[in-house]
Amino acid sequence: MKIIITSTGNTLDAEFDQRFGRAGWYCVFNTEDGTTEFIENENKDRQGGAGTKAAEQVAALGVEKVISGHFGPKAEDLLNKLSVQMVILHEQNPTVQEVIDQIKN
Amino acid sequence: MNFKITVASGKGGTGKTTVSVNLAYLLSKELDLDIQLVDCDVEEPNSTIFFPKKCIKETETCFKQVPEIDIEKCTFCGKCAEYCEFSAITIIQKLEFQEIHSDLCHSCGACFIACPNNAIIEKQKSIGVIQNYKIRENLNLVEGRLEIGSPMQTMLISQLKDYVDGDAHITVFDSPPGTSCPMVETVSDADFVILVTEPTPFGLYDLKLAIDVLKEINIPFGVFINKAGLGDTLLYDYLNQEKIAILGEVPFDRSYASKYAEGNLLDTTLEKVKPHYQNLMRTLINKLD
Numbered sequence: 505m506k507i508i509i510t511s512t513g514n515t516l517d518a519e520f521d522q523r524f525g526r527a528g529w530y531c532v533f534n535t536e537d538g539t540t541e542f543i544e545n546e547n548k549d550r551q552g553g554a555g556t557k558a559a560e561q562v563a564a565l566g567v568e569k570v571i572s573g574h575f576g577p578k579a580e581d582l583l584n585k586l587s588v589q590m591v592i593l594h595e596q597n598p599t600v601q602e603v604i605d606q607i608k609n
Numbered sequence: 610m611n612f613k614i615t616v617a618s619g620k621g622g623t624g625k626t627t628v629s630v631n632l633a634y635l636l637s638k639e640l641d642l643d644i645q646l647v648d649c650d651v652e653e654p655n656s657t658i659f660f661p662k663k664c665i666k667e668t669e670t671c672f673k674q675v676p677e678i679d680i681e682k683c684t685f686c687g688k689c690a691e692y693c694e695f696s697a698i699t700i701i702q703k704l705e706f707q708e709i710h711s712d713l714c715h716s717c718g719a720c721f722i723a724c725p726n727n728a729i730i731e732k733q734k735s736i737g738v739i740q741n742y743k744i745r746e747n748l749n750l751v752e753g754r755l756e757i758g759s760p761m762q763t764m765l766i767s768q769l770k771d772y773v774d775g776d777a778h779i780t781v782f783d784s785p786p787g788t789s790c791p792m793v794e795t796v797s798d799a800d801f802v803i804l805v806t807e808p809t810p811f812g813l814y815d816l817k818l819a820i821d822v823l824k825e826i827n828i829p830f831g832v833f834i835n836k837a838g839l840g841d842t843l844l845y846d847y848l849n850q851e852k853i854a855i856l857g858e859v860p861f862d863r864s865y866a867s868k869y870a871e872g873n874l875l876d877t878t879l880e881k882v883k884p885h886y887q888n889l890m891r892t893l894i895n896k897l898d
Contacts, residue, residue: 547696550696551695552695552696552713553695553696553697553710553713554696556696556699556710556713557696557699559699560690560699560700560701563701563704563706564701564702564703564704566703578710578712578713582699582708585706585708586701586704586706
């Protein structure tokens with residue numbers, strides 16, 4: 505299964521990004537082989553509709569679960585329709601690696 | 610004659626509506642001309658409150674065009690979503706998924722041009738209503754009222770302006786606060802703008818922003834100072850330095866505020882205020898000639 509973790513940078517020691525639609529990067533973590541891939545969020549500076557664009561991008565990647573700090577209403581609505589599970593993490597500023605470690609355990 | 614006066618401000622709560630309703634009312638009483646007051650503050654129109662004896666003449670629903678996708682014809686190529694500047698269309702080819710986010714749509718029509726398969730159908734979505742009231746024989750009040758949650762303020766203001774166009778000798782537009790699109794749309798074709806401000810640092814700061822807008826689009830204006838006596842002298846220093854005309858000053862008075870809060874026109878309640886508006890009216894009439 506592919507899981508996306510919203511990230512502020514493109515490395516595992518980058519801080520987790522609290523925002524979904526306007527996150528800097530998306531870390532795609534593959535639970536089967538443990539690999540990670542970082543994809544830049546090209547829509548983070550859009551005037552409006554960043555959330556729907558992000559949801560579109562996530563669904564097109566075949567991701568089943570997204571871990572972020574906050575999902576906007578439009579993104580949430582669209583992710584629900586696309587059957588992508590949303591996980592809200594309340595922890596303050598963990599690194600992407602720390603989030604992955606939590607998934608593994 | 611079709612003279613357009615717009616009452617605007619940078620800061621909210623300086624007295625745009627107070628000035629608009631009182632000015633329009635006074636103009637209709639003192640001039641033998643058709644006067645129209647247009648409440649363009651479509652997110653919270655409140656000019657009607659001051660005219661309890663109004664009677665409604667007409668209500669018109671306003672629409673915007675939004676796309677709908679014909680699934681039979683759509684190949685999920687995503688061209689429409691690619692053309693959309695406002696992210697109002699989601700297409701995921703792999704999942705054969707499509708959705709229109711009509712709240713984000715600005716009715717620009719790019720998706721109709723983008724679609725190679727004629728799969729986009731035009732649909733109408735309501736954004737609000739225009740209500741036209743008769744106040745006095747020669748005074749009409751027209752307001753736009755945006756649907757709750759709709760982001761189409763500017764489009765509704767534009768439709769409101771088209772609706773009232775050319776209907777009166779003098780039209781007074783009550784602008785929404787701020788200096789963003791809805792304000793710019795309201796002031797954009799005014800013959801003269803009255804900027805209402807208050808002599809406080811906040812009033813001055815936002816006034817400067819509004820003045821920047823008007824200078825940029827080249828619209829003549831003057832400043833009307835409400836709540837004079839409050840705050841400080843920075844506003845006066847600035848107006849002096851920039852040689853900006855002061856159209857009038859209404860001193861701050863608690864009783865004006867409470868009369869306003871009760872929904873009364875200042876003209877009918879407070880003799881002290883009347884001369885300030887009469888002066889303002891005379892200044893404007895001179896501009897007419």
